[in-house]
Amino acid sequence: MNIPKSNFPRIIIIGGGFAGIALAKKLSKKEVQVVLLDKHNYHTFQPLLYQVSTGGLEPDSIAYPIRKVLKDFPNFIFRLAIVDEILTSKNIVKTNIGDLEFDYLVVATGSETNYYGNKEIEINSMAMKTIPQSLNLRSLILENFEQALLTDQYHERDALMNFVIVGAGPTGVELAGALAEIKKGILPKDYPDLDTRRVQINLIQSGDRILKEMSDKASEKAEQFLEELGVQIWKNMRVTNYDGKTVTTNTDDIFETAALIWTAGVKGVGLKGLDAKDLLGSGNRIMVNQFNQVKGFPNIFAIGDVACMQLEDAPFGHPMMAQPAIQQGKNLGDNLVRLLENKPLTPFVYKDKGSMATIGRNKAVVDMKNIRFQGVFAWFVWMYVHLFFLIGFRNRAVVFVNWVYNYVRFDREARLIIRPFNRNYDAFKD
């Protein structure tokens, strides 16, 4: 890679997600050369992917050009690249566009869908971790309804109108709620020649409550909201297989569906060269110390979803969510500056700002440190927080316009099959 050496030490950041961008901002105008590598040229606001899948938002509104984030940082270089391997002994990153030496390396590769080794589910189910995946799911949902119009077989038609969502974390819950609202508000108008009362939305959860990371009250209320919307919740159930037609479970329940959406888990996106067994914690995450340093490599760091910082109050690392990623990025940014100034590093301390999930129109649940609330006000808080964390004024304005429109009109106009569904779509592995 033809990137000229500067007089300053070079920091390579792999990944422009929440963690990588937060770190980058801290390093602007410092005496370092920063090279940011990502396989996409945009940052994705993952918490709103489910709205892209369900036609509520356009993909471009929740993506932001990475080059634009960096444009006022004179010491920054971005390259669209796929990292193949880290040669830790030589301080070199190997990529599809060549090799690059680093003085410091920060791995912020994030997470990907975890199928827990089940290849058949991986091949046949839909994930929702990237924009291309979300658009692919949008196309599949819409195409299934078009397909349902074409068959005389009840059985087949029902399977095409049956959604099975596995995993009742925030993503699964929010997607289930959105689909339920589509069933109610849009399908009867769009498909007058289908009996859309037969549309089913099933949400399957292995544990005994949904939103298990949140408070009991939030779980309970979310469950009530979903049931009001007509979502069928299956607790204490594990999906054992899906062949593209039939979902089997450990409780011998069976679901016939043309759309299984897998939101049951994530794992760290590993990197060759940093994948030694003793480096990895649960969920394929790279073990780091309190300064986000990778064990045994004083100049290599990991932050965000891919980093597992085992602490007494977080024995499996921090939650794989935006907040820990942002906070770790900021802390590491300050620490890297301190490191270069030979000052002592500050250990990372996670400030839990709470968590929230929206179920649908006027329905959300919010857990904050000292206060928990549910319902309309929670829904407004959810929207405000998501608008606030979106990068860029234009994105905020466009998302706001869409939300106001969708709210007032009970509508979701981005129900467009821009590119037909493709089971094998895998550019850059999405």
Next chain:
Amino acid sequence: MNIPKSNFPRIIIIGGGFAGIALAKKLSKKEVQVVLLDKHNYHTFQPLLYQVSTGGLEPDSIAYPIRKVLKDFPNFIFRLAIVDEILTSKNIVKTNIGDLEFDYLVVATGSETNYYGNKEIEINSMAMKTIPQSLNLRSLILENFEQALLTDQYHERDALMNFVIVGAGPTGVELAGALAEIKKGILPKDYPDLDTRRVQINLIQSGDRILKEMSDKASEKAEQFLEELGVQIWKNMRVTNYDGKTVTTNTDDIFETAALIWTAGVKGVGLKGLDAKDLLGSGNRIMVNQFNQVKGFPNIFAIGDVACMQLEDAPFGHPMMAQPAIQQGKNLGDNLVRLLENKPLTPFVYKDKGSMATIGRNKAVVDMKNIRFQGVFAWFVWMYVHLFFLIGFRNRAVVFVNWVYNYVRFDREARLIIRPFNRNYDAFKD
């Protein structure tokens, strides 16, 4: 196709473009059963495709769900289908999802890019007639700049930053202007490590003026605007070939480029069964009489770009643009009702509302019947008219927000490679 017969005559409309939608609206709540077929589930506002390609707008803002247009029309049925053939003797449309009988058939298939038989240009160049094509072009443009960063070869880098647009109609002119503004306003910030002064935008025109359908004054002014923006205009030049690297011309000029955009012509999208030689006029368009009736088939009509109504004042048919399509759709709608009531048909009379093109910020040209103007006011008129003709309040609001933002911030934030460029992308032939 399992569409039940109603008591009313069945009208099949093929194509949900300007013509098909205008016709559909006229037939709502009439005593007919209307079946609209399209290969996409959305209507495309083609005049703004160049803004999707250049990152100024999101694709979803210029597309509109066809089902939503029809949702208040109880006598309407939509099917996502690709038409294979018309069996005129049996009054049957054959599609990929089955056959369907009609009482009346309206062909509104629109137009596609015309390469005038040059297969090599067709394979290697980029078209911009559909949303997938426009997104593909957006990806190519952005990927070429990323690629330009990776090479040490001047020659190769220049080719990656060289745009050749063939055809200086409104599409070519508007695209050239948009690229010139990107060169000026965005590239130097996004690619500080590239010498973006070397970016070239070439616009090639076979005739001796650009925007040849418009007034001399408009051509002259548009040319001046483009030159101010740094676009190189080549008149009286024909492209003879493009192998993916080198453009050859009839004047022996040569251009090395990684992006040839072909906007040099369109032709009607024909249909098997209606492709007999004596049915077709110039540009593969179906010859129709003044009632848009196809010669020899009293119950088959063609409207919009695909229809060629030869008249004294329009010896090659009407311009292949939105206005004639919309007006023909409306007129035919009224005529079909008259036909069913055994009333005499009204011949189509084209009301030329003028034409316009925008070159860039504050720069547009407008020709109306009694008045022609150019510059800032023309630019506002252009924007107003385009917002007005966009379908749907949400689309208008989102496009408006984007335009205001782009204007105030000299920006285009949708410069996202959502799906990587794919030379062979051809789902449904786009």
